Structure formats: structure tokens, C-alpha cells
Amino acid sequence: MSTAVLQARGVRKSFGHTEVLSGIDLDVTPGETVVVLGPSGSGKSTFLRCINLLESLDAGRITVDGRDVGYDVRNGRLHELSPNEIARRRKDIGMVFQQFNLFPHMTALENIIEAPIAVLGEGRREATARAVDLLAEVGLAGREKAYPRQLSGGQQQRVAIARALAMRPKLMLFDEPTSALDPELVGEVLATMKRLASAGLTMVVVTHEISFAREAADRVVFMDAGQVVEQGTPEQVIDNPQHERTRAFLSRFL
Amino acid sequence: MATTVQDAPAAGLELDVRNAAHRKHPWRWLSALVVLVFAAQLVKMLITNDNFGWDVVWSWLRAESIVRGLGITLMLTVVAMVIGVVLGVLLAVCRISANPLLRGAAGLYIWFFRGTPTLVQLIFFYNLSALLPKLNLGIPFGPVFASVDTNTLITPLLAAILGLGLNEGAYMAEIVRGGLLSVDPGQREAGQALGMKNSRIMKRIILPQAMRFIVPPTGNQVISMVKATALVSVIALSDLLYTAQSIYNRTFETIPMLIVVCLWYLAVTSVLYVVQSFIERHYNRGARHQAPSFWDFLRIRPKGSAA
Numbered sequence: 001m002s003t004a005v006l007q008a009r010g011v012r013k014s015f016g017h018t019e020v021l022s023g024i025d026l027d028v029t030p031g032e033t034v035v036v037l038g039p040s041g042s043g044k045s046t047f048l049r050c051i052n053l054l055e056s057l058d059a060g061r062i063t064v065d066g067r068d069v070g071y072d073v074r075n076g077r078l079h080e081l082s083p084n085e086i087a088r089r090r091k092d093i094g095m096v097f098q099q100f101n102l103f104p105h106m107t108a109l110e111n112i113i114e115a116p117i118a119v120l121g122e123g124r125r126e127a128t129a130r131a132v133d134l135l136a137e138v139g140l141a142g143r144e145k146a147y148p149r150q151l152s153g154g155q156q157q158r159v160a161i162a163r164a165l166a167m168r169p170k171l172m173l174f175d176e177p178t179s180a181l182d183p184e185l186v187g188e189v190l191a192t193m194k195r196l197a198s199a200g201l202t203m204v205v206v207t208h209e210i211s212f213a214r215e216a217a218d219r220v221v222f223m224d225a226g227q228v229v230e231q232g233t234p235e236q237v238i239d240n241p242q243h244e245r246t247r248a249f250l251s252r253f254l
Numbered sequence: 255m256a257t258t259v260q261d262a263p264a265a266g267l268e269l270d271v272r273n274a275a276h277r278k279h280p281w282r283w284l285s286a287l288v289v290l291v292f293a294a295q296l297v298k299m300l301i302t303n304d305n306f307g308w309d310v311v312w313s314w315l316r317a318e319s320i321v322r323g324l325g326i327t328l329m330l331t332v333v334a335m336v337i338g339v340v341l342g343v344l345l346a347v348c349r350i351s352a353n354p355l356l357r358g359a360a361g362l363y364i365w366f367f368r369g370t371p372t373l374v375q376l377i378f379f380y381n382l383s384a385l386l387p388k389l390n391l392g393i394p395f396g397p398v399f400a401s402v403d404t405n406t407l408i409t410p411l412l413a414a415i416l417g418l419g420l421n422e423g424a425y426m427a428e429i430v431r432g433g434l435l436s437v438d439p440g441q442r443e444a445g446q447a448l449g450m451k452n453s454r455i456m457k458r459i460i461l462p463q464a465m466r467f468i469v470p471p472t473g474n475q476v477i478s479m480v481k482a483t484a485l486v487s488v489i490a491l492s493d494l495l496y497t498a499q500s501i502y503n504r505t506f507e508t509i510p511m512l513i514v515v516c517l518w519y520l521a522v523t524s525v526l527y528v529v530q531s532f533i534e535r536h537y538n539r540g541a542r543h544q545a546p547s548f549w550d551f552l553r554i555r556p557k558g559s560a561a
Contacts (some may be wrong), residue, residue, distance in 0.1 A: 054443055084451050091449030101444035105462050105540045114458065115448035147540035167448060 005030050005171050005202045006051065010060035020046045023060065023228035027132040028171070028204060033197040036206045036211040037237075038223035039249055044206045047223070048173050051204070052093040053086060064093055065170055091119050094164030094172040097180050100156045102148040108135065108159045109144040112166045120167065127166070134162040138192050150220055154185030158192055165196075172196070190216075210253045216236055222246045281556050307510035314514050323497030324518050330414055330483045330493065335476055337419030342426025349431050360427065367424035373485050376417035380489040382408050414486040422479060429471045433464035465537040469528070473530035494518055 006028040013021040020043045020116050036044045049055040051062055053069045061068065061078075069089045071078040081089070093231050095121060112131035116122040122130075135141055138158040148156050157177055164172060174193065178186040189214050197203055197216045207213070213220050213234055220237040222229045224245045242246045289521050300306065314320055348360035367375070383404035392398035408416075446457035488498035494515055502511040 052447055054446060077402075087446070087449050087451045089449075090447060093447070095444075095447035097440060097444065097447075099440055101438075101440040103441065103444070103459055105537075107540075115445075115450055118451075118454050118458070119449045157514055163448070 003029060004173070005032075006062070006064055006204065008047075008051070008060070008062045009048060009055055012059040013043075013050060013055060014058055016060055020130055020226055021050070024223075024226070024228060026221065026228065028202060029240055030202055031200045031204065032217045032218045033201075033203045033216055034221060035138065035234075036204065036221045037208075037210070037213060037249070038229075042223045043173070043226040044223045045175055048095075048175050048204060048206050050097055051171075052090050054095075064089075065237045066224060070091070081221065087119075091115075091167055092170045094167055094169030096157070096160050096164055096172070096174045096177045098154070098176040100148070100160045100180070102156055102160055102163070104148050106147075107144065108140065108146050108148070108151070108162075111148070111159060112163045115163070116166050123228065131162070131166060135159070137165075138162045152185060153181045154188045157181065157189045161189075161192055161196075170202060172201055173183035174203065174207065176206055176208070178209060210238060224249070266288065267326055305509055306387040306513065309509035310507050311517070313414050314511065315517065319497050319501070320494070320514060320518070322492040324522075326492060327480065327483045327494040328522065329420060330486065330491075331476070331479050333415050333431055334418035334483070335479055337415070338422025338426045338475070338479075339472070341420070341423030342430045345423060345427035346430035346434060349427065350434060364424045364427050367421050368428075371480060372421050373488065375421055376414065376485055378491055378540055379408065379417045380410065382413070389480055410486070410489045412414040414483075414491050418479065418482060418486070422475065425475060426472070429468055429475070430464070432471075433466075433468035434460060436467045439464045450550050460536065466534075466541060468532050469530065469537055473526065473533075475524055476530075480526070481519060 004027045008024055008026040010019050011024040012019065018028070022041075022043075024047055026034075026047075031185065036047070037254060046055055049065065051069075056070070067089065068078060070081055070082055070086050070161070072085075073079075102108075103114070106114065109128065109131050112134060113122075113124065113127040116127040116130070117124060132141075133143060135144060137152045138161055140155060140158055140162070142200050143151065143155070143159075146155075151159065160178075162217070177242065178189050186209070193203070193205070193212070194216045204215075215234075217234050219231060220234050221231040221244070222237055222245075223243070229243050229245050230241065236242075237246065238250060241250060319340045332385065345363060348356040349364075351357060355450055386404055388401050389404055389407060390398045391400040441459050441463065442455055445459045450458075484495040486493050489501060492500070496513040498515045502508045505511075
């Protein structure tokens with residue numbers, strides 16, 4: 001158990017009177033790529049946002065690399081941390097957003113080096129050299145000086161991936177990374193993600209791309225109505241689903 | 255007429271819009287004429303009406319007392335705006351904070367200072383000693399460490415700075431709040447997900463983007479402030495207007511002295527206009543719409559329009 005990068009136990013979350021997560025359990029081991037599938041409103045994005053505490057939990061517990069993001073354990077009890085301490089714990093968890101959320105007033109390079117300099121205390125020269133490498137890695141060599149607006153959606157998302165990688169995260173979260181892209185741009189982002197998965201990055205990916213789940217996932221988790229309905233290898237869940245709800249969801253993609 | 259209409263399609267192919275006859279604009283010419291007549295009249299009056307006293311204007315324009323008054327006006331503008339901006343940022347942050355007490359207090363402040371005339375606030379601070387004869391520094395409800403006579407502390411200058419600065423803070427708070435709210439919440443989340451502290455997110459990510467929405471109305475506020483400082487003449491502070499008034503009360507050259515004052519205000523606000531256009535360009539990095547250049551107001555035809 002202690003080898004897991006991510007451990008979630010009984011995670012519950014409500015918005016007003018609507019319960020979005022009704023007790024989620026999930027373990028992710030180092031190097032594993034877990035793809036979370038499920039219909040809209042099933043709570044998969046909310047769960048992802050609970051992992052790095054962009055949403056607070058109402059009940060249950062999530063640890064990343066053995067530590068709670070928002071709490072310290074003292075005398076057998078969890079104690080809330082200060083915002084600055086939470087910020088420090090988030091630095092090991094990378095996140096890629098549906099809407100990219102690049103900083104529009106910074107160039108691609110500035111987007112990438114901002115957090116390594118501010119949070120990891122890297123020198124500007126060191127951070128810049130690494131950012132240039134990362135941009136090349138996501139297929140955007142030479143676009144250092146481009147502002148986000150001058151890039152296509154697919155290119156922006158790849159800059160966002162490079163920005164998250166610059167923090168050398170132990171865990172990467174992808175929140176529907178291709179849902180805001182034009183269909184012809186989805187492939188380039190998925191290809192980048194597949195390379196990361198095979199390079200051994202630990203990833204949790206919320207997506208509607210069944211083909212990506214089939215090709216890149218070590219494990220597929222199907223969620224519905226705030227619960228994990230079933231999980232297993234892509235062959236088990238996608239090709240031979242055990243639950244009616246999974247079958248109903250997957251039938252829409254055939 | 256009927257024959258032209260019928261001939262047109264037949265002749266159509268070799269016609270070209272390039273050679274089309276332009277529409278006539280008789281009303282444009284007529285309105286231009288009216289404006290020109292008024293302008294000519296204005297120029298004639300400026301030159302021939304001796305009551306303007308241009309020689310008096312010229313001799314007082316750079317007089318030492320006037321320049322000193324201008325200095326007070328500029329100093330007041332700068333100090334009051336600095337107080338206003340700092341206070342405005344603080345109040346705006348309070349207004350959007352999670353703490354309901356802070357939100358309420360900031361709201362009350364803004365309500366009061368926007369809801370009463372600046373002139374009244376100035377006179378109020380000037381007469382503060384009538385309300386609080388002594389100002390004490392100490393522990394609330396506890397011992398007093400230092401005490402000072404209000405009349406000694408609140409000079410006309412300090413009353414002016416307090417009146418204008420605290421009032422400005424209320425307006426700046428709303429401008430800053432609007433700017434902060436205009437930034438997409440995803441920007442804060444991206445910063446948080448990267449492990450950045452809230453103060454750093456505010457400084458490096460939110461504020462620079464909010465500045466695009468904060469700078470233009472703040473430029474307006476600075477220009478208003480330059481002119482609002484003229485209100486301090488009611489509390490006998492020798493700014494530009496008060497200096498001019500005390501001169502014409504002696505010499506009865508009212509109109510020339512007011513023209514001196516107007517020329518200086520125009521000069522200062524013109525300089526500010528240029529400064530503002532440069533600041534706007536700076537904060538528009540990466541933005542879709544470029545800020546208008548300083549010279550745009552001289553353009554008769556809008557940029558990019560064909561005719």
C-alpha cells in the first residue's frame with residue numbers, strides 16, 4: 001500500500017444538496033496510467049480536482065506520495081494546513097486543464113519557467129534551458145517567444161503540458177485535455193500524452209477519448225453518479241464490460 | 255431613365271467599381287462650413303477682445319507664485335492618487351475576500367466615501383478638531399502612549415491629502431475590483447496547481463491581466479484628481495487656483511488669471527494622456543486588441559476604414 005503514489009479512500013463531495021462524489025476509492029501505483037471514463041456529471045472532473053485540492057473534500061481522505069495535500073497528521077488527527085503549506089504540497093502534482101489556462105500575458109517560455117523559478121527556486125538560466133528542452137519534447141521547438149494567442153489550441157495544450165512537466169511532478173492530472181480542441185488537433189495532444197505514459201510518468205487522465213484509453217491506459221476506471229462502477233485493464237472494461245451502466249456508456253462510442 | 259436601367263445589364267460586364275462615381279455628401283460640406291464659421295468667430299474674438307488680456311496671461315504664466323501653486327497641485331495629485339491606489343487595492347481585496355466582516359467593512363467605506371461630496375469631506379477633515387479635539391495613540395480602551403492636538407496635526411495640507419486620498423480610495427476600490435473580476439478564474443487555478451503562493455499568483459498572474467482593465471479608468475481618475483485638487487482652495491491651501499484667486503482679488507485681472515490656470519491644467523492633463531497611452535501599451539502584451547496609440551485622437555478617419 002505504501003508504494004502507491006495516489007490513495008483515495010471514501011471521498012465524498014457535495015455542491016449544495018447535490019452529492020457529486022459518493023465514496024470514491026482509488027489507488028495509483030508509480031508509473032501507472034489510469035484513465036477515468038464516465039458520462040458528463042459523473043463526478044470524474046471533480047474527483048480529479050479534489051486530488052490537488054482545487055476542490056475541498058467533504059469526507060474521506062486523499063494522499064499523494066503518502067501525504068495529505070491539505071492536512072497534517074498530528075496526535076492521530078488531521079489538522080488543516082495554511083494556504084502557503086498547501087501550495088508547497090501541490091508542487092509535486094501537475095495538472096493540465098480542459099481550457100489550457102495558459103497565462104496570456106506571458107510567452108510560451110515565460111509560462112513554463114514561472115513556477116520553477118517561483119516555487120522550486122531554480123535559476124533563470126537553468127529553468128530556461130529546461131523549458132527549451134521541454135518545448136522540443138512536446139514538438140514546439142522554436143516557439144519560445146510565441147504568446148498563447150498566437151498558437152493553435154493543440155499547441156497551447158502542449159505548452160500547458162510542458163509547463164506542468166517543468167515542475168518534475170510525481171503525478172500528472174489531465175482534466176479532459178482534448179475536449180476544447182478542434183477534432184484535427186486532438187491527435188497531436190494525445191500523441192504527446194502517450195509518449196509521457198510510455199516514458200513512465202504516473203498519470204490520471206479524465207477523458208472521452210476511448211481510443212486513448214485503449215492504447216495508453218494501464219487501467220481504466222469507469223465512474224457513474226459519483227461512484228467507481230468498475231475498473232480493470234482496457235480489455236476488461238472497454239471490450240468486456242461487466243456492468244450495464246458501463247455498457248450503456250460505451251455503446252455511444254461505437 | 256428607363257432606357258439606362260434596361261441598358262445596364264447589357265453593358266454590365268466591362269463596368270468596374272473602381273470607376274464608380276462617388277456619392278455626394280452635401281450635408282457634410284454644409285456642416286463643415288458651419289463649424290468653420292464658428293471657429294473663425296472664436297479666433298477673431300480671441301485676438302480682438304482685449305478683455306482676455308493676453309499680455310497679462312503671458313506675464314503671469316511662469317510667475318513664481320503660480321508655479322509654486324502648480325507644484326502644490328501636482329504634489330497633492332500624486333500623494334492623493336498614491337493613497338487612493340494603495341487603499342483601493344486593499345479595499346478591493348477585502349471586497350472579494352472570504353471574510354464576510356471584511357467584505358462588509360469595505361462595502362461600508364465605499365458607500366460612505368462615494369456617497370458624500372468630496373468638497374464636504376474636505377471641509378470635514380479641515381474642521382476635524384471640532385469633532386475630536388485631541389488624537390490619541392494607544393491601546394484601544396486601554397492606556398494612551400501619545401496624544402496630539404488635532405489642530406496642530408491636521409494642517410490644511412494634511413486635511414487636503416486625507417480628504418482627496420480617502421475619497422479616491424473608494425473609487426479606485428471599485429475600479430480594481432472590476433479588474434480583478436475580469437480575470438478568468440482558471441488563471442488562479444493554473445497558478446495554484448503549479449504550487450504558487452496566493453501572493454505570487456496575485457502579483458504575477460492576476461494583477462498584470464487585471465491591469466488592462468484597471469489602467470484606462472485609473473487614467474480618468476488621475477485627470478479628475480488634477481482638477482479635483484482645485485477644491486482645496488476652499489480650505490485656504492495655496493494650490494494653483496487659490497494662488498490665482500488671491501492674485502486677481504488684488505489686481506482684478508480675473509479672466510486672464512483664470513486663463514493662466516486653465517492653460518496649466520490643460521498642459522498637465524495632456525502630459526498625463528501621453529503617459530497613460532504608454533502604460534496601456536505595456537499591459538497589452540499578448541492581448542487581442544492593441545491599445546489606441548496616443549496620436550489616434552488626431553486621426554480624422556478611423557483606422558482601417560476604406561473611405
